[in-house]
Amino acid sequence: MIPIAIPLLEREEADAAREAVLSGWVSQGPQVAAFEREFATLVGAPHACAVSNCTTALHVALIAANIGPGDEVITVSHSFIATANCIRYCGAIPVFVDIDPATYNIDPALAADAITPRTRAIVLVHQMGMPCDLGSLVSLAKRHGLILIEDAACAAGSEIRFNGHWERIGKPHGDIACFSFHPRKVITTGEGGMLTTSNPEFDRKFRLLRQHGMSVPDTVRHGSSQVIFEDYLMVGFNYRMTDIQAAVGRKQLERLPELLSRRRTLASRYAQLLGNLRNLRLPNEPDWARSNWQSYCVGLPERVDQRAVMQSLLDQGIATRRGIMCAHRELVYSNGGPHQDLRQSEHAQDHSILLPIYAQMDEHDQSRVADALRAHL
Template identity: 80%
Template sequence: MIPIALPLLSEEEAEAARAIVLSGWVSQGPQVVAFERDFAALVGAPYACAVSSCTTALHLALAALEIGPGDEVITASHSFIATANCIRYCGATPVFVDIDPATYNIDPNRVAEAITPRTRAVIAVHQMGMPCDLAALAALADRHNIVLIEDAACAAGSQIWMNGDWERIGKPRGKIACFSFHPRKVITTGEGGMLTTADPELDRKFRLMRQHGMSVPDTVRHGSSQVIFEDYLVVGFNYRMTDIQAAVGRKQLERLAQLVSQRRTIAARYGELLGNFEGLRLPAEPGWAKSNWQSYCVRLPGRVDQRAVMQSLLDQGIATRRGIMCAHREAPYANEKPRHDLHQSELAQDNSILLPIYAQMSEQDQERVADALTRELQACVVYS
């Protein structure tokens, strides 16, 4: 079986986790602090705060900004449903806008059209690791005095040309960037997430709210020679990362450059193998973006049946996934008519598939995927 994704974990990660298990301190502690420091240094952010997932990171971002009922947050429907759900967690209203079909990312022109007096923020998703047009989005946010939040769940290791240099996603351009370390991502801690920001007050709020609003962290109380009674200053959450996860994350972070390089090689090879099939549209980077190729998404030609192609590949031992979902089509949002046209988002979901991609994927497996896909598409074209 060729899986859709496969995390690269080794004895180094196993030994790092083992050491923490045997240390006796397995909850949020010194390894989390070190992971935050390492991640911040890598992406060029003054502050990084580790949490239990990207979903909780997005929720904390909105909660720390005090976004709530009556507020609107513009985002893409074409994203994993957690992006929209986090807005709902706060009682705010998600306003869905369409994507640029070339990049599958939120279209800054559509964002501009959707801004109202109630708009408090924009959540821009770096979909499948492909960077958004941050220059346009940041300028738009500044012009309208709204907050730009980056849903960078898939984008660890991706880069963007800014200020005359290649900079990593996560270096603050808006207010906050939120990352995921789920096993489908380029680096993983099993579950886990991270927020980066340049705002010390927001970072303070993240740290307070991720641990029940507790005025004194566990690490301080356990290390004190004096009895300390903590207070609970706000309604907070249990959004902590464990030291076990953080120890694994630190080892994964050491691999990040290598993992991205291998994925970029695989993406280029897919381009060579599939680039000559008429009507099959391959993903392409804008000149100002370097994707980490967390996913490799192809647009099927004509009226080809997406499900039939996926089933045929699965029958041959090749896993795929449909194009990225659209939240407005799911039950929690389906009863609300979208304010804005989402045609390109729907086409992307219905006509695209994600092919297997992971750092240790062999050339032979890539060829097997490409051969199976082209054979199936040729058969579909013949019988359509």
């Protein structure tokens, strides 16, 4: 079986997790703090705060930005449902706009059209690791005084040319960026997330919100020679990352250059193998973007049945996934909430598939995938 993805976890990660277990401190502690410092350095952010997953990162980001009941937040329907759910968690209203079909990312012009007096924020998604047009979106948010939050769940290691310089996604271009370390992502801690920002007040709120609003972290309390009584300064959550996860994450950060290089090689080879298939639309990487190729998504010819293609490949031992879901088509968002015409988002869901891509994939298996797709089409 060729799976859609496999995390690259080896002896180094296992040894790091073992050391964390044997240290006696397995909850949020020194490994988490080190992981935060190293991730901040990697992306060029002044602050990085680890949490339990990217959904909690998005929730914390919105609360820290004071998004609340009745506020409108512009985002895409074409994303995993967590993007929209986190807006709902705050009592705010997700306003769905359509995507640019070339990149599967939010269309900045359509985002501009959706702004109303109730709009408080924009949540963009770097879909499948392909960077959004941050230059346009940052300018748009600044012009209208809006908070700009990057759902960078898939984008660890991706880069963008910003003001003439190549910079990592996660360097604060907007206000806050949120990452996932789920096993489908380029680097993983099993579950886990990270927030980056240049705003020290946001970072302070993140750290309170992830740990019940506690004024003194338990690491400080346990290490003090004086008795300390903590206070609870706000209604917070238990959104912490463990030291076991962080120890694995630190090893994954060391692997990131190798993982990016391998994925970029695989993406380039897919383009060669599939480039001559008529009406098959390959991913578009703008000249100002460098994807981490978290996923490799191809657009199918119009009259080809998506499910039939996927079943044909599955019958040959090749896993695929349908195009990225659209939240507005799900029952919990089918009540006619505010959104634009989302035909490009719906077309992307119905007429594209994600092909297997992972660092351990060899040329033989990649050729199997390409040959099976070619034979069906």
